[in-house]
Amino acid sequence: MSIVTKKDFVMVRESAGAADSIVRPSESFVKSVMRKMRTNKAAVVTFSYIILVTALAIIAPLVSRYEFDMTNIMDGNKGPSSLHWFGTDAVGRDMWTRIWVGARVSLTIGLFGSIIPEILGIIIGGIAGYFGGVIDSVTMRIIDVGVCIPSLVYITMLMLFLGGGPVTIIAALAMVGWMGPARNVRGRVMQFKNREFVLATKTLGGSTGRLIFKNIMPNIMGQLVVNITSGIPAAIFMEAYLSFIGMGVQSPMTSWGQLSQAGAAVFRIYPYQLLFPGVIISVTILMFYIFGNCLRDALDPKLSN
Amino acid sequence: MKKYILRRVIISIVTIWLIVTISFFLVHVLPGNPIAVNSGKILSTETLDKLTEYYGLDRPLSEQYLIYMKNLLHGNLGYSYKYAGQTVNGIIAKTFPVSAQLGLQAYLISIPLGFLFGIIAAKRRGKTVDYLLVGFSALGVSVPVFIVAALLQLIFAVELKWFPVSLWKGFSYTILPTLTLALGSIAGRTRSMRTLMLEIVNEDYVKTAKAKGLSKAVIVWRHQIKNAVIPMIPMMGMELVGILMGSFVVENIFAIPGIGSYFVTSVQALDYTMILGLTVFLGVFVVIANFIVDIIYGVIDPRIRVTK
Numbered sequence: 359m360s361i362v363t364k365k366d367f368v369m370v371r372e373s374a375g376a377a378d379s380i381v382r383p384s385e386s387f388v389k390s391v392m393r394k395m396r397t398n399k400a401a402v403v404t405f406s407y408i409i410l411v412t413a414l415a416i417i418a419p420l421v422s423r424y425e426f427d428m429t430n431i432m433d434g435n436k437g438p439s440s441l442h443w444f445g446t447d448a449v450g451r452d453m454w455t456r457i458w459v460g461a462r463v464s465l466t467i468g469l470f471g472s473i474i475p476e477i478l479g480i481i482i483g484g485i486a487g488y489f490g491g492v493i494d495s496v497t498m499r500i501i502d503v504g505v506c507i508p509s510l511v512y513i514t515m516l517m518l519f520l521g522g523g524p525v526t527i528i529a530a531l532a533m534v535g536w537m538g539p540a541r542n543v544r545g546r547v548m549q550f551k552n553r554e555f556v557l558a559t560k561t562l563g564g565s566t567g568r569l570i571f572k573n574i575m576p577n578i579m580g581q582l583v584v585n586i587t588s589g590i591p592a593a594i595f596m597e598a599y600l601s602f603i604g605m606g607v608q609s610p611m612t613s614w615g616q617l618s619q620a621g622a623a624v625f626r627i628y629p630y631q632l633l634f635p636g637v638i639i640s641v642t643i644l645m646f647y648i649f650g651n652c653l654r655d656a657l658d659p660k661l662s663n
Numbered sequence: 664m665k666k667y668i669l670r671r672v673i674i675s676i677v678t679i680w681l682i683v684t685i686s687f688f689l690v691h692v693l694p695g696n697p698i699a700v701n702s703g704k705i706l707s708t709e710t711l712d713k714l715t716e717y718y719g720l721d722r723p724l725s726e727q728y729l730i731y732m733k734n735l736l737h738g739n740l741g742y743s744y745k746y747a748g749q750t751v752n753g754i755i756a757k758t759f760p761v762s763a764q765l766g767l768q769a770y771l772i773s774i775p776l777g778f779l780f781g782i783i784a785a786k787r788r789g790k791t792v793d794y795l796l797v798g799f800s801a802l803g804v805s806v807p808v809f810i811v812a813a814l815l816q817l818i819f820a821v822e823l824k825w826f827p828v829s830l831w832k833g834f835s836y837t838i839l840p841t842l843t844l845a846l847g848s849i850a851g852r853t854r855s856m857r858t859l860m861l862e863i864v865n866e867d868y869v870k871t872a873k874a875k876g877l878s879k880a881v882i883v884w885r886h887q888i889k890n891a892v893i894p895m896i897p898m899m900g901m902e903l904v905g906i907l908m909g910s911f912v913v914e915n916i917f918a919i920p921g922i923g924s925y926f927v928t929s930v931q932a933l934d935y936t937m938i939l940g941l942t943v944f945l946g947v948f949v950v951i952a953n954f955i956v957d958i959i960y961g962v963i964d965p966r967i968r969v970t971k
Binding site: 639644 | 805813912930946
C-alpha cells in the first residue's frame with residue numbers, strides 16, 4: 359500500500375479549451391443516424407438482405423438460361439433440380455427466373471406504392487396545414503369521407519377502368535394511402551407554423567418556400583423516411599394480396615403475389631410452388647419491417663434508450 | 664357532448680350519401696354491358712333490349728340514380744345480374760352472417776390473447792419470453808395470410824386430418840379459417856400493446872404512483888394497462904369492422920360462402936348491381952361503426968370532446 363503524497367500529483371497545463379475538448383465532436387443529424395445504423399447489427403443484416411434481393415432481382419433474370427415466360431409443357435411441374443433451381447410451374451416455366459422477374463415487379467410496386475402516396479400526402483397535408491381556413495376544412499372533410507370508403511372499392515373501380523397490373527396497384531395504393539400522411543403532415547405543420555423559429559424567418563422576410571423547405575420540412579423529414587420504409591412492406595403485401603384474389607398482376611406477367619396465387623392452387627400436390635414465393639415474400643417483408651424499426655429508433659432520439 | 668354527437672351524425676350521413684353517389688356513377692360509366700356479360704349466352708338484339716328495359720338501364724342516368732336512391736331508402740339494393748332472380752339483399756342476408764361469424768370468432772380469440780401477450784412481453788422485457796413473443800408478432804405481421812392458411816391446411820387438415828380442409832358445414836369447419844384470421848391480429852395487437860406499455864412505464868403518473876407506494880399490481884392494472892388500452896380502442900373498432908366484412912383471401916382459400924368471396928366473384932363477373940350493393944352495404948357499415956367508435960372514444964376519453 360503506497361501512500362499518496364502531494365508530489366505524486368503533477369500539474370497539468372491549464373488550458374481554456376480543455377473542457378471543450380472532452381466533449382465528443384459534434385455530429386450532424388444524418389451522420390449520427392448513419393452511425394447508429396452501422397453499429398446496429400439488425401440494421402446491417404436487414405440492409406444487406408435488401409441489397410441482395412434487389413441485386414438478384416436485377417441480375418438473376420439477365421443471366422438465367424430461361425425466359426420468365428418461356429413455356430415447356432414437357433417439363434411442367436418438375437421439382438427443384440440442377441436444371442431448374444426452384445423447379446418449374448404447370449406449363450414448365452422456370453420458377454427461379456419467374457421469382458426474380460416477380461421480384462422486380464413486387465419491389466417496384468413496394469417502392470412507388472410507398473413513396474407516391476406519402477409525397478401526395480405531404481403536399482396536400484402541407485398545403486392544408488400551412489394555409490388553413492377553407493382549404494384546410496375542405497381537405498379534412500374530403501379525408502373524413504375518403505377513409506370511410508372501403509379500400510377495395512377504390513381498387514375495384516380502378517381495376518375496372520385501368521385493368522389489372524402494376525400501374526393499377528400503385529394508383530390504388532396512392533388513392534388509398536395519401537390520406538393518413540396528409541392528416542399527419544397537416545398536424546405537424548400546424549404545430550410548427552407558430553413556433554418561434556418560423557416566426558423569426560417570417561419577421562426577417564423569408565419567402566414561403568424558404569419557410570416550408572428550410573424550417574418546416576426538416577422537422578418532419580424523420581417521420582417521412584420512417585413512413586416510406588414501413589410503407590414498402592405494406593405495399594408489397596398489398597400487391598400479393600390483390601394478385602392473390604385475381605385483381606392484380608396476371609399471368610404470363612408475374613409478381614410475388616401472382617406466383618403465390620398460382621402456387622396456392624396446386625400446393626397440396628406441388629408444395630414447392632407456393633413455398634418458394636411464400637418464403638421470399640415473408641422474409642422480405644420481415645426484413646423491411648425490422649429495418650424500418652431500426653431506422654425509427656435511430657431517427658428518434660427519444661426511443662434510442 | 665350533444666354537439667359532438669350531432670356533428671358526427673351529420674358527417675356520417677353526408678359520408679354515406681357521398682359513398683352511394685360516387686359508387687353509383689362510377690359503376691355506371693364503366694365500360695361493358697353487364698347483361699351481355701352475365702347471361703353467358705349470345706343474346707339476340709331483341710332479348711338484350713328486353714332485358715335492358717327490364718333492369719331499367721334504358722332510362723337516363725339521372726332517372727336511374729333517383730330510382731336507385733328511392734329504392735335504397737327502402738333498403739332495396741336491386742337484382743343481381745349474375746345470379747338471375749336473386750336480389751342483392753338476399754345474397755347479403757345469406758353471406759354476411761357467415762363472414763360475421765368467422766370474423767367474430769377470430770376477433771374474440773385475438774383480443775384477450777393479443778393483450779395478454781403484449782402485457783407479458785412488456786413486463787418481461789429483454790427476457791426469453793419477450794424475445795419469443797416479439798419474434799412471433801414480427802412473423803405474424805410479415806407472413807401473408809394465404810401462406811398461413813395454406814400451412815394450416817397442409818398441417819392440420821391434409822397431414823394430421825384433425826379438421827376438414829375447406830367448405831363451411833359446421834363448427835369444425837370454422838376452426839382453421841378462424842385461426843388463420845386470428846393469428847395476424849394477435850400478432851399486431853401484441854406488438855402495439857407491448858409498445859404502449861413500455862412507453863407508459865416512463866410516464867410521470869406511473870412514477871407518482873410508485874412514489875406513493877402503491878402496490879405493483881395496482882400500478883400495472885390501474886395506471887399502465889388502462890392507459891395503454893385507450894389508444895387501442897379506435898384501432899379495435901376498425902379491426903372489428905374489417906374482420907366482420909370478411910376476408911377475401913381466407914374465404915377464397917377455405918371455400919367459405921361469405922360476403923368477401925361474393926365481392927370478388929361479382930367484380931370478376933362485372934355484376935354491377937352486386938358491386939354497387941356490396942360497396943354501399945360495406946361503406947354504410949364502416950361509417951356506422953366509425954360513428955360508434957367515435958362516440959365510445961368520446962365517452963372514455965374526455966380530452967377528445969374538448970379538442971374537437
